[in-house]
Amino acid sequence: MKKYITTIIFLATCIAAAAADIPQGTPLVRYSLPRTMVTAHVKYERVEQQPGIFYQYAERYLGNVNVITENNVQYRLVSVDIKAKAVADSAKTYTLNIEKILPDIVLNKKGIIFAIGSSCPPLPAPQKRETDNAQAKKHEPLLPPLTEEQLRAGSMAKMAESTAKLIYRLREERVNLIAGETEVADGEALKTMLRKLDDTEKQLTDLFTGTTSVTCLNAEVPCNIEQDTKHSILFRFSKYSGVTQPEDLAGEAVFIDVTAQKVNATTPDKTPKIGEAIYYNIPGSATISVYTVDQKLVTKTVNAAQHGPAVPLPLNTIKDGKTITYDVNTGAIISIQ
Numbered sequence: 001m002k003k004y005i006t007t008i009i010f011l012a013t014c015i016a017a018a019a020a021d022i023p024q025g026t027p028l029v030r031y032s033l034p035r036t037m038v039t040a041h042v043k044y045e046r047v048e049q050q051p052g053i054f055y056q057y058a059e060r061y062l063g064n065v066n067v068i069t070e071n072n073v074q075y076r077l078v079s080v081d082i083k084a085k086a087v088a089d090s091a092k093t094y095t096l097n098i099e100k101i102l103p104d105i106v107l108n109k110k111g112i113i114f115a116i117g118s119s120c121p122p123l124p125a126p127q128k129r130e131t132d133n134a135q136a137k138k139h140e141p142l143l144p145p146l147t148e149e150q151l152r153a154g155s156m157a158k159m160a161e162s163t164a165k166l167i168y169r170l171r172e173e174r175v176n177l178i179a180g181e182t183e184v185a186d187g188e189a190l191k192t193m194l195r196k197l198d199d200t201e202k203q204l205t206d207l208f209t210g211t212t213s214v215t216c217l218n219a220e221v222p223c224n225i226e227q228d229t230k231h232s233i234l235f236r237f238s239k240y241s242g243v244t245q246p247e248d249l250a251g252e253a254v255f256i257d258v259t260a261q262k263v264n265a266t267t268p269d270k271t272p273k274i275g276e277a278i279y280y281n282i283p284g285s286a287t288i289s290v291y292t293v294d295q296k297l298v299t300k301t302v303n304a305a306q307h308g309p310a311v312p313l314p315l316n317t318i319k320d321g322k323t324i325t326y327d328v329n330t331g332a333i334i335s336i337q
Contacts, residue, residue: 029096029105031113033281033331035089036239036304038223038235040242040256040290043078046215054160058208061164061290068210073139078216080254080290080297084304088112092310094279110326115280117323165205170201219243225286225304229258234290247322254297257289262306277312278324281331303330 031252049072052058058067080210096105096116114227174197176182177190184190221235221243236244236251244251263284284307289299317323317336325334 002214027320031094031096031105031107032088033092033110033279033310034112034236034305036225036302036306036328037087038049038082038084038288038302039085040221040223040227041081042219042221042240044217045076045078046073046217046242047076048073048213049210051210051309052207054163054208055210057157057160061160062208064209067208074239076239077237082288082290082298082300082302084302086112086305089306094277096278097276098284112328113326115323115325117318130292163207167201167204170197173197223288225260226306228260229256231255231257251255252292255291260304260307261285265309265311265313277314278315278317279310279312280326280333281305281310282308283330283332305330
């Protein structure tokens with residue numbers, strides 16, 4: 001996000017000037033107060049299982065009955081978080097007469113006011129968006145080292161038997177290393193050899209037990225916080241397809257409750273002329289709960305700019321070198337100095 005410092009913007013159309021009751025050609029600047037948009041950030045995982053090529057012989061050669069026997073893909077819900085961001089509120093967009101104020105005004109790239117006055121601070125650095133760089137955890141199965149005779153025989157049972165014997169030899173080698181029966185240069189070399197033995201055994205064992213890969217996924221679901229809501233379906237989650245639409249009955253319902261805390265403030269009886277007042281928000285808030293039938297996922301209270309009124313401030317507030325700084329997320333005044 002770059003700094004957007006506007007000194008003078010001319011909106012010199014005849015229609016606008018007539019509506020504002022300002023002489024045509026008057027230098028004007030237009031700014032907006034923010035509106036709060038809320039989204040549910042859903043983290044979930046795609047779990048893919050694949051059987052090993054020797055799964056039929058796992059019990060015979062390894063005594064393992066807990067093996068994957070068929071391809072399977074399922075999804076599981078990890079977490080839900082509530083996040084808010086500010087957008088320009090078209091219902092709270094105003095015009096200022098530059099001739100009546102000090103010339104500096106700072107807007108962000110969305111047109112939301114950040115500061116106005118004689119010595120405006122720069123816009124704060126944008127927060128880095130969280131990204132999920134998690135990679136799928138997947139083990140590529142090793143091909144077992146087979147003799148020429150075994151390869152010619154082409155017997156899956158013989159290949160499985162050869163692989164099982166190799167696994168047992170790896171286990172024996174590990175025991176020998178730990179017991180000190182095999183000479184090793186130093187402790188670090190021992191750790192390296194044990195790690196390689198473990199990795200090799202795991203990959204060979206996967207040929208019998210199968211592999212599981214996990215991919216982290218994200219979804220953003222918009223939340224309506226304009227009115228109070230009770231037990232409304234936000235989205236559905238299916239173990240076969242992940243995040244789905246509320247009308248997709250194949251998934252389990254994820255519900256949302258919204259409780260709005262609105263602010264009622266006294267506004268002036270006489271509305272200032274267009275361009276002769278500075279507006280700011282007195283924000284309200286909203287408490288949001290997301291849950292399933294048997295689990296609470298998240299409850300959070302966020303500031304909600306639209307749940308409070310926009311209040312005018314006389315232009316003479318920024319005379320004598322004063323500057324007003326806004327909270328760009330709520331439209332509230334942070335400081336006047």
